[in-house]
Amino acid sequence: MIKWRGYVLELKLNNTQTALCYNSAGVARFAYNNRLAIISNNYKEFKISQNANKYKIKLGTAIDWYKDLILLKKEKTWISQVSKCCGQESLRDLEQAFKRFFAKKSGYPKFKKRGQRDSFRLCGQTFIASNYAQLPILGKIRLKEKNYPIHEGKIKLSQATVSRQADRWFVSFFIKEDIETPELSQLEDISINDILGVDLGIKELAITSEGNTFKNPKAYKSHLKKLQRYQRMVSRRIKGSNNRKKAITRLSRVHKRVADIRNDTVHKLTSSLVKAKPKAIVIETLKPKNMSKNHKLASSILDSSFGKIRDTLKYKCAWARIHLIMAPTFYASSRYCSVCGHKHNELKLSDREWTCSNCGVHHDRDVNAAKNLQYYALWLMDKHSPSGKYITSLARGESSVSSTQSYACGDERLQFLTEQCSSLKQEFKLQSKYIKEFNESV
Numbered sequence: 001m002i003k004w005r006g007y008v009l010e011l012k013l014n015n016t017q018t019a020l021c022y023n024s025a026g027v028a029r030f031a032y033n034n035r036l037a038i039i040s041n042n043y044k045e046f047k048i049s050q051n052a053n054k055y056k057i058k059l060g061t062a063i064d065w066y067k068d069l070i071l072l073k074k075e076k077t078w079i080s081q082v083s084k085c086c087g088q089e090s091l092r093d094l095e096q097a098f099k100r101f102f103a104k105k106s107g108y109p110k111f112k113k114r115g116q117r118d119s120f121r122l123c124g125q126t127f128i129a130s131n132y133a134q135l136p137i138l139g140k141i142r143l144k145e146k147n148y149p150i151h152e153g154k155i156k157l158s159q160a161t162v163s164r165q166a167d168r169w170f171v172s173f174f175i176k177e178d179i180e181t182p183e184l185s186q187l188e189d190i191s192i193n194d195i196l197g198v199d200l201g202i203k204e205l206a207i208t209s210e211g212n213t214f215k216n217p218k219a220y221k222s223h224l225k226k227l228q229r230y231q232r233m234v235s236r237r238i239k240g241s242n243n244r245k246k247a248i249t250r251l252s253r254v255h256k257r258v259a260d261i262r263n264d265t266v267h268k269l270t271s272s273l274v275k276a277k278p279k280a281i282v283i284e285t286l287k288p289k290n291m292s293k294n295h296k297l298a299s300s301i302l303d304s305s306f307g308k309i310r311d312t313l314k315y316k317c318a319w320a321r322i323h324l325i326m327a328p329t330f331y332a333s334s335r336y337c338s339v340c341g342h343k344h345n346e347l348k349l350s351d352r353e354w355t356c357s358n359c360g361v362h363h364d365r366d367v368n369a370a371k372n373l374q375y376y377a378l379w380l381m382d383k384h385s386p387s388g389k390y391i392t393s394l395a396r397g398e399s400s401v402s403s404t405q406s407y408a409c410g411d412e413r414l415q416f417l418t419e420q421c422s423s424l425k426q427e428f429k430l431q432s433k434y435i436k437e438f439n440e441s442v
């Protein structure tokens with residue numbers, strides 16, 4: 001299947017090229033802010049209607065705005081020193097931002113600030129080769145990483161974005177690639193061993209139902225002291241001084257390092273989950289924003305980048321054709337006993353291990369939660385056994401289902417799912433029916 005795949009590569013710039021990059025980002029920012037200021041000043045006058053077509057007449061389009069920018073070139077000669085794309089493309093971004101605003105998808109466009117998210121987009125004669133990127137005006141720029149993503153020759157790009165993180169510059173672009181995608185497996189063919197329950201946590205970043213753990217590097221926490229020290233250094237320097245600029249660069253390098261560690265962890269985790277080739281992966285629908293309302297845990301939760309894990313897993317599963325199942329937040333996966341389904345209400349956040357009072361099985365908190373997530377998928381597919389015995393025999397390593405096991409309490413987990421999640425089950429079945437029909441029609 002032909003897919004667009006995104007890449008970000010670091011550039012090895014010389015001094016002239018670095019200066020040019022700063023200037024290009026400056027022009028892009030100027031074009032954006034200048035037009036935004038004009039529009040904002042006349043905002044009341046325009047009395048922009050919510051209708052997207054009407055606004056075109058009143059606001060003009062990116063093309064009209066660019067014509068105005070050309071007129072400014074005589075007076076501000078630095079605009080013509082960089083590629084014309086810088087201004088054009090950032091005006092297009094502004095147009096898009098206003099479209100999103102009128103469609104009520106996002107807020108009113110904001111002004112760009114110098115030194116924050118510096119970037120510009122280039123199109124036209126842009127190429128990527130094994131060891132250089134060729135960009136308009138900037139020319140050939142060496143890449144820090146060689147032979148990635150291509151080994152020989154060069155590929156024409158439709159566009160490339162150059163952006164700055166700390167004091168390093170990166171080029172990002174999309175290439176059309178033929179990605180091998182296996183067929184999505186039918187629900188009927190899926191057994192318990194094909195389903196991977198993944199419990200995301202703070203202490204360990206992730207634990208699978210098979211018992212594999214992934215460490216949480218806690219990048220922010222481990223760099224906190226350094227960040228605080230560098231932040232203090234910035235605030236003690238005189239505003240506008242060169243020493244302050246240096247301190248800011250030093251600080252932003254640490255921020256970049258933290259972001260890099262997080263990014264790396266997320267990709268390693270998601271890749272290894274997908275590479276185990278399960279037919280389905282089950283995770284909890286986590287809402288980091290809601291969770292971080294608990295102030296004691298807030299920084300730890302945000303440091304675990306759950307949102308990024310979910311998003312990355314989404315596309316990697318789609319490419320590897322793995323069913324990604326999201327268990328609802330209100331399914332208390334850590335509280336149920338994965339063997340008998342008894343709910344352990346007394347469980348505290350600090351309890352790492354506990355013993356089920358109903359069946360007497362000793363549980364590791366996170367592995368148990370992962371197994372309950374796995375059970376959720378089985379239940380969605382109608383593959384759970386009504387009494388939970390299927391799971392019981394597996395958890396105890398028994399080969400055959402034990403004949404008669406009776407517990408004091410009933411299966412509260414199953415009861416909960418039947419009562420609270422039946423609409424989710426219907427939705428899931430409907431979706432998989434569509435997928436099946438789609439697969440058959442192709």
Ligand SMILES: [Zn+2]
Pocket residue numbers: 337338339340341342356357358359360361
């Ligand atoms: Zn139990």
